[in-house]
Amino acid sequence: MIPLERPKISTAFENRLTTKSKSLAEESADTKKARETWKTARTIRRDLKELLAGMAAGFVRCMYCGDSLGTDIDHFKPIAQDPLSAFIWSNHFLACSHCNSNKKRDQYPCSPSGECLLVDPSKEDPYDHIRLNLPTGKYLGRTDKGNETIRVFGLSRPDLELGRAHAYVRCESMLRDWSAQIGGGREDSAKAVLTALTVQPFADVLYAMIKKSYAPGAASIFHPVVLAALREVRENGKMT
Template sequence: MIPLQRLPIDNRFQSRLTRASSPILAAPANTDLARERWKRARTVRRDLKSLLEAMAAGLSRCMYCGDNQGTDIDHFTPIAHDPTHTFAWVNHFLACSHCNSNQKRDQYPCDGSGACLLVDPTTEDPNTHLSLTLVTGAYTARTPKGEATIEVFGLQRPILQQGRARAYVRCRSMLRDWLLQSESGDLAEASEVLDSLRIHPFADVLHAMLHRAESPGAPAVFGPEVTTALRRIRGVVLPLAPLP
């Protein structure tokens, strides 16, 4: 999971969302009505999905696992928990069918004060709550929010860990290649490699590497060539949200 910049929507589309919400807001406890209105709003769903695909990392990757293609619109706050957020733009995320239907479903864990315990990557940096071990591809929680996020989205699924570990190997190789092409003056080839890094699945792997590239120990971990490449492309490959 990486930070994402939520796109603004124009007044016309916001008006469409508001109109779709009106009957639900008039009957705020009616979950069945909200589900029915959502099911019938085909053109709204189509346009929402297009906006979410433009927000997503890579080639329309799932905003939770970062591996699969995002095929579903997930309600971060489930309709069952709060029907009034059914058409709220800030409540929509692009998810793969596995993360949406097999993992998250209607789960919405909260702490004792009622605050949600899931990381919202459009309002906070997941790195605050999650730590990725690059060699193994495993996540560990830094906070209770991180723990709940790993559990609800199934971020420790073995296939995801294996995919992240392999992505780490590929990223290192591509970064070395990019540096070689850049320094040899083959800018066209270097640009192709950089474009491939931008659309690479498991964007969280590259994002974690970029986070750690400025640390004094980075050359010992990544090697001098990879560290140099990371420092040069910082803020270029993942412009979806600023790194600290």
């Protein structure tokens, strides 16, 4: 999971969402009514999915696991918990069917004070709550919110951990290649490598590598060429 920038929607589309939300509020809609209204709002769901696809990291990837294709619109705060939030733009994320239907479903854990215990990647940096062990591909929670996020979205699934571990090896290799292309003056080739790095599945691996490249002991983790490449990618604003 990496930070995501939620784009501003057009006034016209915002008005369409607001109209739906106002209608639900006026009807004091319950979960059943909100779900029925959501299901029949085909054009709104189509337009939302298009917006979310552009917001996702990589090629329409799940905003939670980062691996699978994002096929579903997930309500971060489930309709079952808050029917009136069904059409709120800030409540929508693109998710794969596994993260959305098999794992999260209607879960929305909160602390005793009522604070949501799931990381919202459009409002906060997931790295503040979860850290990635690069060689193993395993996520480790740093806070209660981090632990619940890992649990609810199933981020410790064996296939995800194995995929992240392999992605780490690929990222290191590609960063060396990128550095060599830069050193050889082959800017077009270097750009192609960097683009592939930033849009591949498991963009969270590259993000974690960049974060760790500025942490104490980074020189003992990364080869000097890889470390320099990571910092240059960060300084050039390709992934912060």
